[in-house]
Amino acid sequence: MADPVFTMKGVTKVYDTGGAKVHALAGVDLELPGGELAVLLGPSGSGKSTLLNILGGLDHVTDGRVWFRDLELTAMRDRELTRYRRDHVGFIFQFYNLVPSLTARENVQLVTDVARDPMPAAEALELVGLGHRMDHFPAEMSGGEQQRVAIARAIAKRPGVLLCDEPTGALDSKTGIQVLEALHQINRDFGTATVVITHNADIQKIAHRVIYFQDGRISRIQENTTRLAPADISW
């Protein structure tokens, strides 16, 4: 197995909202190998987004330790976590968070302008199949195209990991599959470790491993001996 890109040991997360404590994560141990495409599945409220936000340095653990390669995230101050996110993490969310007044190329350039070793915005857009739409505005694009711009923006800084929270949640099957194809191709060609949260059980077929959550814990991990290409799934 490749060296882990993430290691989590005994991670708990308790939200304390005025008296009522919510145990969002109740003791998670996990290693994610470099180059892996992992899908996280589990019922609503089982802790998937909490885990992703902790891996992405967007949230702090209550207890336990987390490493990205040999960097311990749980030992970092907020400034260091900000730098970690900027240098290493590409985020993709259900809603694309593009700036409506900027073209696709300009949306990607927002990231390449501040990244350490970015690829040109045009190259990132070519990679997601949008080389011909670079000068279009988000309102001129379909949901799937906008999500692919968001993927181009996330990959343009050549991140070590791509963290995707319901990337196809707002899309129909056809455009959702185009988005998964872009993620699949980047994982395969660049070896970018990719974590995808989904409620869509069909998507698990494209993963190397499927990690099931239940009540803030990992209830099961399934290794896929055969994987399907995104074009071979439907929902």
Ligand SMILES: Nc1ncnc2c1ncn2[C@@H]1O[C@H](COP(=O)(O)OP(=O)(O)OP(=O)(O)O)[C@@H](O)[C@H]1O
């Ligand atoms: N900021 C917060 N404050 C209080 N409770 C929270 C907060 N964020 C998450 N929770 C709670 O933590 C638990 C885990 O939430 P989380 O969003 O990680 O689950 P999830 O598996 O991603 O769910 P979904 O599939 O619906 O997105 C839930 O009970 C949720 O209500």
